[in-house]
Amino acid sequence: MSEITIPLCLLGLLFLLLGSGIWVAFSLLGVGIIGMMVFTDAPVGNVLATTVWGASNSWALAALPLFIWMGEILFRSKLSENMFEGLAPWLTHLPGRLLHVNIFGCGIFAAVSGSSAATAATIGKMSIPELTQRGYPEKMILGTLAGSATLGLLIPPSIILIVYGVATEQSIARLFIAGLLPGVLLVTLFVGYVIIWSLLNKEQIPMEENNLSFMEKVRGTKRLIPVILLIGGVLGSIYTGIASPTDAAAVGVVLALLLSRATGSLCKETFIEGLLGATRTSCMIAFILAGAAFLTVAMGFTGIPKSLATWIGTMDLSPYALLGALTIFFVVLGCFLDGISVVVLTTSVIMPMVQAAGIDPLWFGIFVVIVVEMSQITPPVGFNLFVIQGLTGINILRVAHAALPFFLLLLTALAIITVVPEVVTLLPNMMGS
Amino acid sequence: MIRNTLDSLYKGAGWLAALFLSAICLLVVCQVVFNVVDRLSTLITGTAIGLTIPSYSDFTGFFLAAASFLALTYTMRSGHHIRVTLIRSNLPHWMQEILEGWCLLFASATSAYFTYYTANLVYESYIYHDLSSGMIAIPIWIPQASMLIGLALLTISLSDDLLCHICGKPVSYNKNLEEFAQSINE
Amino acid sequence: TSWDMPTPYPDATFHTQNIALFAEDVKKATDGKLVIKLHTAGSLFKHPEIKNAVRGGQVPIGEFFMSLLGNENPIFAADSQPFLATNYDDAKKLWNAQKPIVAKLLDKQGLMPLFSVAWPPQGLYTQKAINRVGDIKGIKFRTYNATSEKLANKLGAAPTQVEVPDIPQAFSTGRVAAMITSPSTGANSKAWDFVEDFTDIQAWLPKNIVVINKRAFRRLDKETQTALLQAGAKAELRGWEMSKKETETKIQVMKDNGMNIIQPSPELMSGFKVIGNEIVTEWEKEAGPAGTELLSTYRK
Ligand code: NA
Ligand code: NA
Numbered sequence: 001m002s003e004i005t006i007p008l009c010l011l012g013l014l015f016l017l018l019g020s021g022i023w024v025a026f027s028l029l030g031v032g033i034i035g036m037m038v039f040t041d042a043p044v045g046n047v048l049a050t051t052v053w054g055a056s057n058s059w060a061l062a063a064l065p066l067f068i069w070m071g072e073i074l075f076r077s078k079l080s081e082n083m084f085e086g087l088a089p090w091l092t093h094l095p096g097r098l099l100h101v102n103i104f105g106c107g108i109f110a111a112v113s114g115s116s117a118a119t120a121a122t123i124g125k126m127s128i129p130e131l132t133q134r135g136y137p138e139k140m141i142l143g144t145l146a147g148s149a150t151l152g153l154l155i156p157p158s159i160i161l162i163v164y165g166v167a168t169e170q171s172i173a174r175l176f177i178a179g180l181l182p183g184v185l186l187v188t189l190f191v192g193y194v195i196i197w198s199l200l201n202k203e204q205i206p207m208e209e210n211n212l213s214f215m216e217k218v219r220g221t222k223r224l225i226p227v228i229l230l231i232g233g234v235l236g237s238i239y240t241g242i243a244s245p246t247d248a249a250a251v252g253v254v255l256a257l258l259l260s261r262a263t264g265s266l267c268k269e270t271f272i273e274g275l276l277g278a279t280r281t282s283c284m285i286a287f288i289l290a291g292a293a294f295l296t297v298a299m300g301f302t303g304i305p306k307s308l309a310t311w312i313g314t315m316d317l318s319p320y321a322l323l324g325a326l327t328i329f330f331v332v333l334g335c336f337l338d339g340i341s342v343v344v345l346t347t348s349v350i351m352p353m354v355q356a357a358g359i360d361p362l363w364f365g366i367f368v369v370i371v372v373e374m375s376q377i378t379p380p381v382g383f384n385l386f387v388i389q390g391l392t393g394i395n396i397l398r399v400a401h402a403a404l405p406f407f408l409l410l411l412t413a414l415a416i417i418t419v420v421p422e423v424v425t426l427l428p429n430m431m432g433s
Numbered sequence: 434m435i436r437n438t439l440d441s442l443y444k445g446a447g448w449l450a451a452l453f454l455s456a457i458c459l460l461v462v463c464q465v466v467f468n469v470v471d472r473l474s475t476l477i478t479g480t481a482i483g484l485t486i487p488s489y490s491d492f493t494g495f496f497l498a499a500a501s502f503l504a505l506t507y508t509m510r511s512g513h514h515i516r517v518t519l520i521r522s523n524l525p526h527w528m529q530e531i532l533e534g535w536c537l538l539f540a541s542a543t544s545a546y547f548t549y550y551t552a553n554l555v556y557e558s559y560i561y562h563d564l565s566s567g568m569i570a571i572p573i574w575i576p577q578a579s580m581l582i583g584l585a586l587l588t589i590s591l592s593d594d595l596l597c598h599i600c601g602k603p604v605s606y607n608k609n610l611e612e613f614a615q616s617i618n619e
Numbered sequence: 620t621s622w623d624m625p626t627p628y629p630d631a632t633f634h635t636q637n638i639a640l641f642a643e644d645v646k647k648a649t650d651g652k653l654v655i656k657l658h659t660a661g662s663l664f665k666h667p668e669i670k671n672a673v674r675g676g677q678v679p680i681g682e683f684f685m686s687l688l689g690n691e692n693p694i695f696a697a698d699s700q701p702f703l704a705t706n707y708d709d710a711k712k713l714w715n716a717q718k719p720i721v722a723k724l725l726d727k728q729g730l731m732p733l734f735s736v737a738w739p740p741q742g743l744y745t746q747k748a749i750n751r752v753g754d755i756k757g758i759k760f761r762t763y764n765a766t767s768e769k770l771a772n773k774l775g776a777a778p779t780q781v782e783v784p785d786i787p788q789a790f791s792t793g794r795v796a797a798m799i800t801s802p803s804t805g806a807n808s809k810a811w812d813f814v815e816d817f818t819d820i821q822a823w824l825p826k827n828i829v830v831i832n833k834r835a836f837r838r839l840d841k842e843t844q845t846a847l848l849q850a851g852a853k854a855e856l857r858g859w860e861m862s863k864k865e866t867e868t869k870i871q872v873m874k875d876n877g878m879n880i881i882q883p884s885p886e887l888m889s890g891f892k893v894i895g896n897e898i899v900t901e902w903e904k905e906a907g908p909a910g911t912e913l914l915s916t917y918r919k
Contacts, residue, residue, distance in 0.1 A: 017539070021521045021532055023514045026540045029547065042623070045550035047677045052547075053554060053580060054668040057498040059490035059782065062457050065500065069454065157788075167660045169631050171809035173787040241792030242468045244785050250461035279451045280513040283504035287514065290501075300663045301623060303656065347660065351630070386515055395519045468794070471759075471777065480757025483777025487768070490780060557675060561728060562691070566667060568765045570690035 007304050010035050011335070018380050028291030028381070032298035040301045047301070048294055055293035056286065059246060060159065065282030066249035067113050070256045071122035072274035072281075077260030079226050080126035084134075086223035089216075095198035096191075097205055099136060099144050102127050103190045106148035110155035110183070112234045112252065114162075114245055116376050117285055119152035120145060120387040128392055135206040139402045140197065142392075146384045146399060147406025148190055150373035155183040157238070157245035160343065160372055164365045167347045174428040175365050181423050182366055185416060189409045197405075226259045284390055285383070292381065305333060309346050312353070319357045323418060326350065327371055334375020334382075342375065343368060366417065366424045374410045377403040439593060446586050447507025453500035453579075457493055464489050488567035495576035502583025506590045512606035534598055541591040548584040555581050620839065621654045626682040627666040630659050632803070633861045634736055634827050638682060641734075641829075641854035648846035653839065655680065670830070674728045679835030685721075685735065685828045689764065693906035694720050697913055698737070699766050699825045700902050702895025704917075707863060710737045710824035716916035720909050725830060733851040735828040736858030739801045739866035740821035744814045746796050748881065752890030761786070761798035766898070770799075773894045787813050802869035811876040818881045819870070820891060829854075 010031055017027040029048070036044045074080050084098060091097045105123045113119050124145050131141045153160050156176035165172035198205050230252070237243040237251045260266040299305055312325050333342045354364050376384045377400060385396040385403070392399075417423050467484035475481045486492075508514055521532055557563075558574040565571040594604045624642070628635050635657075642655040658664075664672045666683060673681040689696030697717050698704070704713040714735060722732055749755060752774060760776035762768040763783075771778035776797065781789045783804075789795040790813035799822055810817070829851070836844060874880050883891075903910040 018517050019520045020535060021516050021518055022536045022539055023509075023516045025514065026543050029543055030539065033543070033546070043675070043677055045546060046553065046675050047672075048547060049550040049554040050664065050668050050672055050675070050677060053498070053551075053577060054665040056501055056580065057494035057576060059494045059497075062461070062493045062497045065454055065497065066458055066461070069458070167629050169629055169807045171787065171812055173791065173812050174809070237465065239792060240472075241789070241794040242472060243465045244781075244789065244794065246785075247461050247465050250458045251465055253458050254462055275451050275455060276447070279447065279454050279500065279504045280508045280511060282454070283450065283501050283508040284513050284515060286497075286501035287505060287508075297663055300658055347630075380517070389515045390513065396515070396517060397519050475757075481759050481777035483759070483771070483779065485762075485778055485780055490782060557671070561674070563671065564690040566687045566690055566764065568762070568768050570765075 006039060006302065007308070010304075014380060024381075024386060025287040025291040028288065028295045032291070032295040035295075036298045036301055040298075042301050047297060051294045051297045052290045056290055060162075061286075061289075063113065063246045063249040064115060064118050064285065065278060066253050067115075067118035068121045068282050068285075069274065069278035070249070070252040071125035072277040073253065073256040073260055073266075073271075074122070074230075075125040075129070076270040076274050077256070077265040078263050079230070079256075079259060079265075080130060082223035082263075083126070083227045084130045086221050086227075089220055092207075094195070095202075095205070096140075096194035097136075097198075098131060098134065099140055099194050099198070099205075100191060102131070102141070102144040103148045103187060103194065106145070106151050107155065107183070107187045108231055110151040110153075111157075112231065112238075112248060113152055114157040114159040116150045116152035116373065117383045117387050118249075120149035120384045121281060121285075121391065123149065124388060124391050128388075137201075137204045138394075140194070140204075142388060142394065142399050142402040143404075143406055144190065144194060146377045146388055146403035147409065148187075149384050149387075150376050150406075150410070151183055151186060153373055153376075154179045154186065154366070154369050156180070158369065160369055161365060164343055164347070164368060167343065168351055168361055168365070170362055170365055174362060178362055178366050178424050178428045179369065180427055182370065182413065182417055185423060186370075186410070186413050189413060190406065193405060193409055226263060230255050230259055281387075281390055285387065288383070288386055305342070305346050308333075309350050309353075317357075319359060320418070322353065322357050323359070323367070326354075327414065330368070330371040331374060331378065334372065335378050335380065342372065360421070360425065362428060363417070363421050363424045367414065370410055370414050370417070374407055377407055439589070443506045443510055443586065443590055446503045446583065450500045450502075450504035450507065453496045453503065457496045457500065460486065460489055460492055460496065488565070488569040488571070491565050491567040491569070491571065495571070495579075498576060499579035499583075502580045503586075505583045506586040509587060509590060510605040514606075530598075533604070534595070537591060537595040537598055537604070541588060541595050544584060544588040544591050548581070548588050551577075551581045551584050620652065620843075621656060622679045622835070623658060623663065624655050624680045624682070625658045625661070625663040625669050625672065625678055627661050627669060627684065628659070628827075631807075633865045634682070634738075634858070635659050637736060637854055637858040637861055638829070640857065641850055644850040644853060645847055648850055649843050653843050653847065670730075673830055673832050674730055676832055676834060679832045680733070680829065682827055682829045685826050686764070686766075689766070692724055693902055694724060694909055694913065696766060696902070697906075697910075699764075699823055700895070700899050701766070701770055701822050702892050703899050704824060705740065705821040707737065707740075707824070707859065710826075711859065713917050714826065716913050720913060721828075726833075729833050730830045731833050731836065733829045733831050733848070734855035734858065735826045736855060737824040737826045737862050739803055739862055739869065740819075740824050741799050741801055742805070743816075743818040743820050743822070743883075744798050744800065744805055744810055745816045745818065746790070746814050748816055748879070749797075749818055749887060750884050751886045752894070755797060758796045759794065761789070761795045761800075766902075767799070769898055769901070770894070773897060783808075790814060802866055802873065806869040806872040809876075810873065811878045814878070816879045816881055817870070817873055818883050818887070820883045820888065822891070822895075 014027060014031045017030050033044055087101055091100060106119050109119050109123055128141060156179055161175040162172055165175050233255045234248050234252045238245055238248045243251050312329060317325055330342055376382050379396055379400040385399045388399045389396045464486050471481045471484055521529055555574050555577045558577055563573040565573055598604050626635055626638055642657060646654055669681040669683045672678050686696040686699035698713060704710045725732055756775035758776055759779045760771040761781045762771050762778040768778050779795045781795050786808055870880055903914060
C-alpha cells in the first residue's frame with residue numbers, strides 16, 4: 001500500500017510548506033529534498049545540482065522569456081489598448097462581450113507559442129488591466145484567461161506534444177495536426193460557457209458603447225492592423241521556414257518593439273521597464289520550473305509514479321475504465337507535478353497498458369494533453385495559476401476557484417473526444433492517405 | 434557601508450540578467466536574419482549560403498540559465514517570487530511574524546544547501562574539463578558559474594532578510610511588493 | 620542492491636529493449652541480489668547529464684551516445700567519422716580498436732565501459748534524388764555537431780542546425796532539405812511525411828555505450844561482479860544482432876510507406892569516400908598518437 005501512503009505524505013508536506021507561506025519554488029525543492037532523503041539512498045545534493053542545471057539550460061525553453069518580454073512590450077504600448085478599442089464595437093451584441101477577447105486572443109496566440117504559461121503571461125498582461133478597467137467581473141477575467149491559456153499546449157506548436165511524440169515515437173507532425181480540431185472544440189466550449197454565464201448574469205457584464213454606424217466600426221477596425229501585423233509576422237516566420245517555433249518568439253519581440261516604436265509608445269523608460277519586468281517574471285517561472293524538475297527526478301528515484309501506474313495496470317480494466325482511472329491518476333499527479341513531468345515520468349509504464357487496451361497512441365497523445373491542460377489550473381502546482389498570481393498579485397487559490405468551470409469544460413472535452421474519437425483522428429488520417 | 438555594497442551587488446546581478454535576456458533575443462534574431470539572407474540567396478542564385486551561428490542553440494540555453502539564475506535575488510527582493518499567503522493572512526500578527534521567520538529560515542537553509550552542491554558541480558566540471566557537445570566546445574564550468582553566482586547571491590540576500598527580520602526591521606520583498614501593488618493600482 | 624539506470628532513448632528503441640533484457644539477465648544471474656531499475660527516455664537525467672551523473676555516483680550505471688563526448692576527446696567520436704567503418708564487421712573491428720583507449724579515458728573519470736552497441740548504418744534522406752556528390756551542393760543540410768558541420772562544408776552544402784524534435788517541421792517548411800541519420804530515426808519520425816528518398820550510403824555506425832561507476836562496481840561482491848560482466852558481454856552480442864535486424868525492418872517500414880530506397884551510385888560513393896578520407900585525416904591529427912594507434916589497429 002506504500003504506493004498510496006508515500007505520495008500522500010509528500011502531498012501533505014507540500015501543502016504544509018506552501019500553506020506556511022514558503023515560496024513555491026522553495027516548497028517544491030524542499031519536498032524533493034526531504035522525499036529523497038527519507039525514501040532513497042541517492043546523494044540528494046548532487047542530484048539536485050545536476051538536475052536543475054540540466055533543466056535550466058535548454059534552447060527550447062528560451063522561447064518562454066522571449067514571449068513574456070513581448071507581452072511586457074505590448075502591455076506598455078498602445079497596441080493592446082487599440083486591440084480592445086478595435087474589437088469592442090464588434091462584440092457588443094455577443095453576450096459576454098470583451099471576455100471573448102481572452103478566449104480568442106489565447107486561441108490565436110496559442111498558434112504562435114508552444115506553452116500555456118507564455119500564453120497566459122502574454123495575453124494576460126494586456127487583457128487583465130483592460131478588462132478590469134472596463135468593469136468586467138474579476139472571476140470571469142481570471143477564469144477565461146486561465147482556462148483559455150491552456151490552449152497553448154493543444155494548438156500547434158506545442159512543447160508537450162513534442163515531448164510526448166519523442167517519448168512514444170509518434171510523428172510530431174501528425175500529433176500537431178491532431179490537436180487542431182480538439183483546440184477548436186475547446187474554444188467553442190469556452191465561448192459557449194461565457195455566453196450562457198453572461199445571459200444568466202447580465203448585470204455583471206459592462207455595456208460597451210454601441211452608437212457607431214457600420215462604416216465607423218470598419219474604420220475603428222484599422223486599430224487592429226498592428227496586432228494583425230504582429231501575429232501574421234510571427235506565424236509567417238514559422239510557416240515560411242525562416243524561424244523555428246522557438247526562434248519565432250524573438251521575431252515577436254522585435255516586431256513588438258518596431259510596432260510600438262511606430263505607434264510612438266516606445267521610449268527608453270518603457271523599454272527598460274519592459275525588459276526588467278520580463279526578467280523578473282521569467283526568473284520566477286524558471287525557478288519554479290527548476291523546482292518542479294527536481295521534484296520530478298526525486299519522484300523518479302522513489303519510483304512512486306511508476307508503481308502507481310503499474311498498480312493501475314494490475315487492475316485489468318476495460319478501455320473506458322482504464323481511461324477513467326488514468327484521468328484521475330493524471331489529475332492527482334498534476335496537482336503537485338508539472339504536466340510535462342507527469343508525461344515524462346509515466347509514459348514508459350502507461351504506453352504498454354494503453355496499447356494493450358487497443359487505444360490509438362496518437363489519440364492518447366491528445367487525451368494526455370487535455371489532461372495536462374487541466375493540471376495547469378489545479379492548485380497547488382499549476383503553472384497558469386502561478387503566472388496569473390505573478391501578473392495580478394491575486395492568490396492562486398482564488399485564481400483556481402475562478403478557473404474551476406473551465407476545468408470542468410476541459411473534462412467535458414475529454415468525454416467528447418472519448419465518445420467521438422474522430423475529432424482527433426480525422427485530420428491526421430486525411431494526411432496519411 | 435555593507436548595506437550599500439550588498440544592495441548594489443543584488444541590483445548589478447539583476448541588470449546582468451536583463452542583459453543576458455536581451456542577448457538571447459539578439460542571438461536568435463541574428464540567426465533568423467541569416468535564414469532570411471539564405472532564403473533570398475536561394476531564390477536569386479539557386480544555392481543557399483549556409484549562414485549559421487555555430488552552437489547557437491547551446492549559447493541560447495546557457496544565456497537562459499544565466500538570465501534565470503542571476504535574476505533570482507533581484508526577483509526575490511522585488512517580491513516577485515510567488516507564495517501562498519491566504520492562510521497566513523488570517524492569523525494574529527505575532528504568529529505571522531514567527532511564520533515569516535520560519536519561511537526565511539527554510540528558504541535560506543535550502544538555498545545554502547543548493548549553493549553548496551552547485552559549487553561542487555562547478556568544481557567537478559572544472560577539474561574534469563567537461564566540454565559542451567556542440568560545434569563549439571565550451572568548458573561547461575563557465576556557464577555553470579552563472580548558476581553558482583546566482584544561488585550564492587540568493588543565499589546571502591535571504592540571510593540578509595532573515596537577519597533584518599530577527600532585528601525587527603522590515604524585509605526587502607514586502608516593501609517592494611507594496612510599491613509594485615501601488616503601481617498596478619495607479 | 621538496487622541500481623537506478625538512466626537511459627536517453629524511448630522504450631521502443633532497440634537499444635532500450637536490449638538494456639531491459641540485460642537488466643533481466645542480471646537479476647536472474649544474481650538471484651535478485653542486484654536489481655537494475657531502468658529510467659528510460661531521459662526521465663531521470665537528460666542525455667547530456669547522464670555521463671556526469673554516473674561519474675559523480677548519483678547513479679551507478681548509465682547509457683549514452685558515445686560520440687557525445689567527442690569534444691572531450693576525439694577518440695570517443697571515432698565511430699562517427701564518415702566512411703571510416705561502413706558495415707557491421709568493420710564497425711565491430713573499429714570498436715575493438717577503440718575499446719582499450721576508451722576504457723583508459725573513462726578510467727580517468729572513475730568509469731568503466733560495460734558494453735557498446737552500434738546504431739544501424741547512417742543513410743542519406745533527401746527530397747530529390749542524389750546521384751553524385753555535386754548534387755548536394757547548395758542545399759540545406761542538417762548538422763548537429765562538429766563532424767556533421769565539417770561534412771556539410773566539404774560537400775558544399777549549406778549547414779543548418781536542427782534539433783531532433785524540430786526535424787519534421789524544418790523539412791516541411793524548407794528550413795532544411797537533407798540529413799544523414801539512421802533508418803531507426805527515419806522510420807520513428809515518420810520520414811515519409813516530409814522526404815521522398817532514402818539513399819543507403821552507410822556513412823558510419825555510431826554507438827551507444829553503457830558505463831559503470833567503478834566505486835559502485837567495487838562495492839559489489841565478486842560473484843555479482845562476474846555476473847554483471849557476463850550479462851554485459853551477452854548484451855553486447857545480442858545488441859549487435861538486434862541492430863542488424865533493426866536495419867532491415869526499419870528500411871522495410873520506410874519502403875512500405877512509399878519512400879524510395881535507393882542504392883547509391885558508384886560515382887556518389889567514390890565522391891563520399893574522398894571527402895571521408897579528408898575528414899578522417901583531420902580527425903587523426905586532432906586525436907594525436909592515440910588516434911594513429913587506433914587507426915593502425917583498425918586497419919591491420
Ligand atoms: Na501552441
Ligand atoms: Na496542477
